[in-house]
Amino acid sequence: MNRIAMILSALTLAALAGCSQKPQTLTQTGAPPSQDPWMGANPAFTEKDWKIGDKASWQRAIDRRAQDQNEYVRMR
Amino acid sequence: MARMKFICDAERCINCNGCVTACKNENEVPWGVNRRRVVTMNEGVPGEKSISVACMHCSDAPCMAVCPVSCFYRTAEGVVLHDKDVCIGCGYCSYACPFGAPQFPANGEFGLRGKMDKCTFCAGGPAPNGSEEQFKEYGRDRLAEGKLPICAEMCSTKALLAGDGEVIADILRDRVLHRGGGAELWGWGTAYGKADAQSAPAAQPAPTTQGASS
Amino acid sequence: MYKRQLYHIFKNGWEDQDYIDARVWGMDKVKEDVLAKWNPDAVKEVSGVDGDTTFAIAKMLHENKPGTIVWCMGQTQHTIGHAIVRASCILQLALGNVGKSGGGTNIYRGHDNVQGATDVGPNPDSLPGYYGVIDGAWKHYAAVWGVDYEWIKGRFAPGMMTKPGMTVSRWIDGVLTPNDMVDQGPNLRAHIFWGHAPNSQTRGLDMKKAMNKLDLLVVIDPYPSATAAMAAMPADDAPLNPNRAVYLLPATTQFETSGSVTASNRSLQWREKVIEPMFESRTDHMIMAQLADRLGFGKELVKNYKMVPGKGGMMEPETESILREINRAVWTIGYTGQSPERLKIHMRNMHVFDVKTLRARGGIDKETGYKLDGEYFGLPWPCYGTPELRHPGTANLYDTSLNVMEGGGNFRANFGVERDGQSLLAADGSCSKGADIQTGYPEFDSVLLKKLGWWNELTDAEKKAADGKNWKTDPSGGIIRVVMKNHSCHPFGNARARAVVWNFPDPIPQHREPLYSVRPDMVVKYPTYDDKKTFWRLPTLYKTVQDQNIDIVKKFPLILTSGRLVEYEGGGDETRSNPWLAELQQFAFVQVNPAVANDRNIREGDDVWVSTPTGARIKVRARITEAVDRSTVFIPFHFAGHWQGKDLRQYYPEGAAPIVLGEAVNTATTYGYDAVTMMQETKTTVCQLERA
Numbered sequence: 001m002n003r004i005a006m007i008l009s010a011l012t013l014a015a016l017a018g019c020s021q022k023p024q025t026l027t028q029t030g031a032p033p034s035q036d037p038w039m040g041a042n043p044a045f046t047e048k049d050w051k052i053g054d055k056a057s058w059q060r061a062i063d064r065r066a067q068d069q070n071e072y073v074r075m076r
Numbered sequence: 077m078a079r080m081k082f083i084c085d086a087e088r089c090i091n092c093n094g095c096v097t098a099c100k101n102e103n104e105v106p107w108g109v110n111r112r113r114v115v116t117m118n119e120g121v122p123g124e125k126s127i128s129v130a131c132m133h134c135s136d137a138p139c140m141a142v143c144p145v146s147c148f149y150r151t152a153e154g155v156v157l158h159d160k161d162v163c164i165g166c167g168y169c170s171y172a173c174p175f176g177a178p179q180f181p182a183n184g185e186f187g188l189r190g191k192m193d194k195c196t197f198c199a200g201g202p203a204p205n206g207s208e209e210q211f212k213e214y215g216r217d218r219l220a221e222g223k224l225p226i227c228a229e230m231c232s233t234k235a236l237l238a239g240d241g242e243v244i245a246d247i248l249r250d251r252v253l254h255r256g257g258g259a260e261l262w263g264w265g266t267a268y269g270k271a272d273a274q275s276a277p278a279a280q281p282a283p284t285t286q287g288a289s290s
Numbered sequence: 291m292y293k294r295q296l297y298h299i300f301k302n303g304w305e306d307q308d309y310i311d312a313r314v315w316g317m318d319k320v321k322e323d324v325l326a327k328w329n330p331d332a333v334k335e336v337s338g339v340d341g342d343t344t345f346a347i348a349k350m351l352h353e354n355k356p357g358t359i360v361w362c363m364g365q366t367q368h369t370i371g372h373a374i375v376r377a378s379c380i381l382q383l384a385l386g387n388v389g390k391s392g393g394g395t396n397i398y399r400g401h402d403n404v405q406g407a408t409d410v411g412p413n414p415d416s417l418p419g420y421y422g423v424i425d426g427a428w429k430h431y432a433a434v435w436g437v438d439y440e441w442i443k444g445r446f447a448p449g450m451m452t453k454p455g456m457t458v459s460r461w462i463d464g465v466l467t468p469n470d471m472v473d474q475g476p477n478l479r480a481h482i483f484w485g486h487a488p489n490s491q492t493r494g495l496d497m498k499k500a501m502n503k504l505d506l507l508v509v510i511d512p513y514p515s516a517t518a519a520m521a522a523m524p525a526d527d528a529p530l531n532p533n534r535a536v537y538l539l540p541a542t543t544q545f546e547t548s549g550s551v552t553a554s555n556r557s558l559q560w561r562e563k564v565i566e567p568m569f570e571s572r573t574d575h576m577i578m579a580q581l582a583d584r585l586g587f588g589k590e591l592v593k594n595y596k597m598v599p600g601k602g603g604m605m606e607p608e609t610e611s612i613l614r615e616i617n618r619a620v621w622t623i624g625y626t627g628q629s630p631e632r633l634k635i636h637m638r639n640m641h642v643f644d645v646k647t648l649r650a651r652g653g654i655d656k657e658t659g660y661k662l663d664g665e666y667f668g669l670p671w672p673c674y675g676t677p678e679l680r681h682p683g684t685a686n687l688y689d690t691s692l693n694v695m696e697g698g699g700n701f702r703a704n705f706g707v708e709r710d711g712q713s714l715l716a717a718d719g720s721c722s723k724g725a726d727i728q729t730g731y732p733e734f735d736s737v738l739l740k741k742l743g744w745w746n747e748l749t750d751a752e753k754k755a756a757d758g759k760n761w762k763t764d765p766s767g768g769i770i771r772v773v774m775k776n777h778s779c780h781p782f783g784n785a786r787a788r789a790v791v792w793n794f795p796d797p798i799p800q801h802r803e804p805l806y807s808v809r810p811d812m813v814v815k816y817p818t819y820d821d822k823k824t825f826w827r828l829p830t831l832y833k834t835v836q837d838q839n840i841d842i843v844k845k846f847p848l849i850l851t852s853g854r855l856v857e858y859e860g861g862g863d864e865t866r867s868n869p870w871l872a873e874l875q876q877f878a879f880v881q882v883n884p885a886v887a888n889d890r891n892i893r894e895g896d897d898v899w900v901s902t903p904t905g906a907r908i909k910v911r912a913r914i915t916e917a918v919d920r921s922t923v924f925i926p927f928h929f930a931g932h933w934q935g936k937d938l939r940q941y942y943p944e945g946a947a948p949i950v951l952g953e954a955v956n957t958a959t960t961y962g963y964d965a966v967t968m969m970q971e972t973k974t975t976v977c978q979l980e981r982a
Binding site for chain 2 (some may be wrong): 033034035036037038039040042044045046047049050058059061062063065066067068069070071072
């Protein structure tokens with residue numbers, strides 16, 4: 001009895017796995033398909049002021065760059 | 077964690093369309109698709125205002141909520157992107173978006189649709205950072221190069237700001253403090269009444285601190 | 291407008307009397323004129339602005355000093371353009387705003403390097419640097435160029451060398467005017483459009499006639515420009531010269547070459563080449579050198595230049611050499627200190643310059659060890675003396691609060707030392723900071739230096755070069771060096787600014803109605819100038835045209851003005867070929883007030899015929915907007931490629947037509963020229979609209 005149940009569940013599992021059905025939720029869950037920006041891009045065009053792969057370093061660099069939009073900082 | 081946002085300071089936008097042109101050029105956006113637009117209200121009369129609009133990368137994005145194939149996703153920095161390979165061109169996102177961000181190539185009376193295209197905050201899309209494939213489908217990935225969206229970086233008056241929401245909100249607040257906000261602050265009149273106080277810059281008292289700081 | 295502000299300023303005693311007493315001549319006469327004529331009623335009649343508003347503006351100017359006035363073409367493109375500009379200067383002088391940081395009268399140039407071009411280039415009445423075309427100027431340049439003065443003289447027809455030429459605004463009349471009325475031997479027979487489009491000049495119908503009459507038409511441009519299509523299109527009313535030859539020579543853009551450029555604020559920058567010349571294009575200086583070769587003076591032209599290989603291995607002048615020659619020539623406006631080396635150092639070290647004052651705060655150039663401290667970015671002219679003098683450039687002209695070696699100055703003594711029994715020199719005590727001479731003084735020459743006992747401060751070599759010369763013609767720069775560095779004085783003297791310009795048609799600016807006016811009553815009250823028999827070599831009409839058109843409002847009741855758009859530049863062929871810009875402005879349009887549109891049954895987006903007194907009719911799209919009032923319509927001038935409703939795309943060279951074509955407003959614009967500068971009156975003519 002146990003064995004049959006086990007075989008049946010194994011078969012069901014196999015059958016369901018073959019469907020590759022997407023989750024029914026409206027919004028995506030799981031890891032986004034994009035690569036994280038702190039992994040860098042083409043070195044020829046990537047700014048040199050942060051460490052590739054280091055998320056905190058990338059964030060600091062981006063925040064500092066955002067201050068270039070602030071003339072009260074640029075004009076000191 | 078960074079939460080990427082745009083702010084457009086309508087007091088400074090001069091309708092130069094530099095942001096629009098920069099976006100077009102940087103991402104090689106085809107004719108008919110307008111990721112970014114400048115909207116002008118009250119053209120030619122006192123109180124004329126312009127504002128640059130693209131995708132607002134909403135925290136609770138309506139486009140994402142209505143998409144029947146769930147092609148949208150949000151990155152760790154809050155940038156709302158989508159997968160063009162999954163998109164079926166149904167246009168629901170276009171109806172849902174209050175800012176008109178989703179774009180479809182126009183053709184004929186009823187449009188052609190095709191894959192939806194929109195502002196990506198210059199963060200590319202679901203493909204390796206800076207790859208040829210990513211550029212062809214989604215345009216540039218400036219974030220991965222440690223840069224901010226080209227529209228804001230090109231803005232001639234720094235009306236359009238882009239970056240982490242807290243950082244740019246601080247910049248705007250600094251600016252408002254310097255130039256004197258209060259009753260003339262953007263939208264105040266509409267929200268709290270005395271609408272004419274909001275639309276007439278001549279009504280502003282001569283700011284005494286401005287001479288010292290500027 | 292300015293006379294109105296002046297009225298309130300004088301009436302309320304808001305003028306800066308100390309400043310006027312020290313540094314201005316003739317303001318009392320202006321005050322008399324203004325108070326007598328420009329009361330608020332007169333003002334409203336001429337400008338349409340009421341007394342309360344003009345008072346409020348005057349008060350604002352008085353209470354917020356210093357203030358500045360900035361303009362582009364709005365003030366200059368009128369028959370009285372020179373007078374309007376003069377009036378803004380007078381207003382600023384009355385307020386004491388000239389020569390102050392944040393003050394002044396400032397012209398915002400319309401295109402990259404227009405300032406540089408004007409300074410060293412194509413003025414028909416002057417050699418580079420505003421030396422004029424008098425004998426002395428030619429002798430100076432002959433020395434600079436190292437060519438024989440007699441040889442240059444021999445290349446001109448008798449009497450032509452020192453006679454100001456024709457302006458670009460009138461080239462068509464140079465071709466079409468009957469020969470006996472033209473103040474030179476033959477008519478114009480050849481015309482070169484060098485980086486210039488035809489549709490930015492008025493009277494397109496006449497221009498087509500002139501284009502067809504030429505023997506030779508050359509277009510030198512990165513794009514074939516509207517000239518190519520306009521020249522090629524057939525026209526029944528413009529007989530075609532069967533011998534006409536048309537050449538299109540592709541020139542490089544600014545990205546395909548290096549060189550110095552001058553901005554609206556007089557700063558110079560050095561630009562590097564970013565891409566090799568594309569297709570068959572050649573740099574402008576290569577084309578110039580090759581053309582000079584063909585015409586027989588190639589050797590003389592490039593005598594002082596290092597020649598380097600350019601496109602296809604062909605030799606061309608090195609751009610640094612060209613700047614160096616300018617450095618040796620243009621003492622007048624101080625284009626002498628900005629050597630290629632100094633400019634490149636500035637470009638390498640932009641970060642050391644304060645973005646508000648444009649002054650370097652310290653900074654040492656890594657490559658050369660050059661110390662930048664105190665220099666203004668781009669060494670804005672005047673940057674006096676040789677590069678060795680290390681003048682920092684001049685951020686604000688005429689600023690007495692600074693020493694001349696810090697970019698300070700005062701008004702120049704250009705108009706003599708006295709007039710009507712009054713001294714034109716500055717008052718005692720009025721001078722630039724630290725000047726050894728604390729009163730007014732004339733401009734410097736070797737004679738004055740000897741009188742002052744400063745002559746021996748020159749080196750022997752400088753003495754040899756400077757003897758018998760003045761500061762503008764002294765090739766050593768020694769006079770400038772001694773006067774400025776040793777004595778903190780200004781080489782061009784220290785005098786008063788003129789509020790009354792005695793050599794202008796109206797010494798005190800007066801209002802005169804445009805040639806085509808919608809107000810016959812105003813024409814009677816404020817008539818235009820008398821006709822000129824010969825003006826810049828051509829008969830130039832004023833009164834005749836205005837009298838003929840006194841009732842023009844009956845047929846053409848709307849004021850037509852034209853101007854720029856952000857998206858396009860100049861004639862527009864280059865920018866309308868850019869897909870990003872073309873998408874933003876896809877149609878030539880006319881801005882129409884809703885009431886004007888409704889009276890004519892015109893709706894948004896309708897095609898509209900705009901007709902003018904020339905007989906031209908152009909077809910543009912209607913844009914209904916409150917941005918123009920009920921009396922005015924606006925059409926941008928950047929479009930070309932349509933001609934009175936006809937599409938000219940087929941007449942462009944294959945594949946070279948811009949993405950967006952449209953009507954050129956200047957196909958329809960009318961006759962009218964400034965009485966001093968010959969600038970076209972594009973800001974005000976008349977038209978009628980009808981739905982197409």
